[in-house]
Amino acid sequence: MREVAVIGVGLQRFGELWEMSLRDLCADVGRRAMEDAAVETVDSIVVGCMSSGLFAEQEHVGSLVADALGLTGVPATRVEAACASGGLAFRSGVAEVASGMSDVVLVIGAEKMTDVPGDRATAILATAADQEHEAFHGVTFAGLAAMVARAYMERYGATPEDLAAVAVKNHRHAALNPLAQFRNPITVEAVLESPLVADPLRVLDCAPLSDGAAAVVLCPLDMARSRARRPVVRVAGVAAATDRLALYRHPDVTRLPAIEVAGRRAFAMAKMTPADVDLAELHDAFTIMEICALEELGFADRGKGAEAARSGSTALGGELPVNVSGGLKAKGHPVGATGVSQVGELVLQLRGEAGERQVGGARVGLSENIGGIGGTAVVAILERLE
Numbered sequence: 001m002r003e004v005a006v007i008g009v010g011l012q013r014f015g016e017l018w019e020m021s022l023r024d025l026c027a028d029v030g031r032r033a034m035e036d037a038a039v040e041t042v043d044s045i046v047v048g049c050m051s052s053g054l055f056a057e058q059e060h061v062g063s064l065v066a067d068a069l070g071l072t073g074v075p076a077t078r079v080e081a082a083c084a085s086g087g088l089a090f091r092s093g094v095a096e097v098a099s100g101m102s103d104v105v106l107v108i109g110a111e112k113m114t115d116v117p118g119d120r121a122t123a124i125l126a127t128a129a130d131q132e133h134e135a136f137h138g139v140t141f142a143g144l145a146a147m148v149a150r151a152y153m154e155r156y157g158a159t160p161e162d163l164a165a166v167a168v169k170n171h172r173h174a175a176l177n178p179l180a181q182f183r184n185p186i187t188v189e190a191v192l193e194s195p196l197v198a199d200p201l202r203v204l205d206c207a208p209l210s211d212g213a214a215a216v217v218l219c220p221l222d223m224a225r226s227r228a229r230r231p232v233v234r235v236a237g238v239a240a241a242t243d244r245l246a247l248y249r250h251p252d253v254t255r256l257p258a259i260e261v262a263g264r265r266a267f268a269m270a271k272m273t274p275a276d277v278d279l280a281e282l283h284d285a286f287t288i289m290e291i292c293a294l295e296e297l298g299f300a301d302r303g304k305g306a307e308a309a310r311s312g313s314t315a316l317g318g319e320l321p322v323n324v325s326g327g328l329k330a331k332g333h334p335v336g337a338t339g340v341s342q343v344g345e346l347v348l349q350l351r352g353e354a355g356e357r358q359v360g361g362a363r364v365g366l367s368e369n370i371g372g373i374g375g376t377a378v379v380a381i382l383e384r385l386e
Helices: 022-037 061-068 085-099 118-128 141-156 160-174 188-193 221-226 257-270 287-296 307-311 327-331 338-350
Strands: 004-011 044-048 076-079 105-112 196-198 211-220 232-242 279-281 364-371 376-385
Touching: 004 022, 004 085, 004 221, 004 338, 022 061, 022 105, 022 211, 044 061, 044 085, 061 076, 076 085, 085 105, 085 211, 085 232, 085 338, 085 364, 085 376, 105 338, 118 141, 141 196, 141 287, 160 188, 160 287, 160 307, 160 327, 211 221, 211 338, 221 232, 232 257, 232 338, 257 287, 257 364, 257 376, 279 338, 287 307, 287 364, 338 364, 338 376
Parallel strands: 044 076, 044 105, 279 364
Antiparallel strands: 004 211, 004 232, 105 211, 232 376, 364 376
16 A cells, blocks of 8 residues: 655635535635646546535536546546545545555545525435434434533533633634634633524534535655655545444444544554644534544543633644634534545645644644544544655
């Protein structure tokens, strides 16, 4: 197996992008990534997209993207794993380069979510839950996440203020990111006074509906070194895992075991431990999810993840900066794009190109992307080579 590097990044602002179609979003970031990588063509395209058929009435996304980029003839594959579609697309692209099947792979994650009414979007997102045992009975993703949050609070004594601190931190980071959907700082009081969505989660505990896309270009590490114009970023480890789809089938609803398994596999592949990580992009579709991920990945002891944001340890300048991009909560969450966007943020950080939100001396970064309430998890570890 060959080692793999990320040589190009294409990011765009997330938000309500009325003027752009799904085709436009993908073409924009694909061109940006290829220009950043200084390549004119690729051997393969992998697209992460959760539900283009329902959101945009467009299937056959691989062909759509290849055509939009003027790359007809290039094989293009769509990957779907709910909100982990982008992360799993990245893993698929890494595997393709590592195996020798392709030398240069373009990975795109995308979703066009705001062209449908809010209640329709909620129903579409619920298709990533267990239809027979959850969605059919009216349970939404916010409702499922609220069950996790309530159980966690009851067991460990966490408070609504602890959850709110995650949102406050990530909005503060997003204020430094020109591509974030929401660049407005918020307060704990604002979170606690925002409308209740599903007790104990409020509007400002939840990521928004977003349009957007992100892209990266992969190639063998030897090729990246031979043409390097700046620090080389190596894919040190990437792994995925699955778990029971329905939350009621989890033996412990405060746990998201697929994250722990994917993290353990990624750390083993990278020959690293959590202590080696300088920054992390974690899946905070709901504030409780960042807290759970910290614990599943070994960055915090069980029941202690809720203290991290309030203490400042996961803020920019803290012991382990988390979601310096603004996270899903404030950067935005076009579901298929999120996993690729997380990787793109890490590459900028490791190359020292993140501007005001730069983590000083960052050498190792980790991304964690989940689908559903932990039904799928993908963890990637990237390393800057000197």
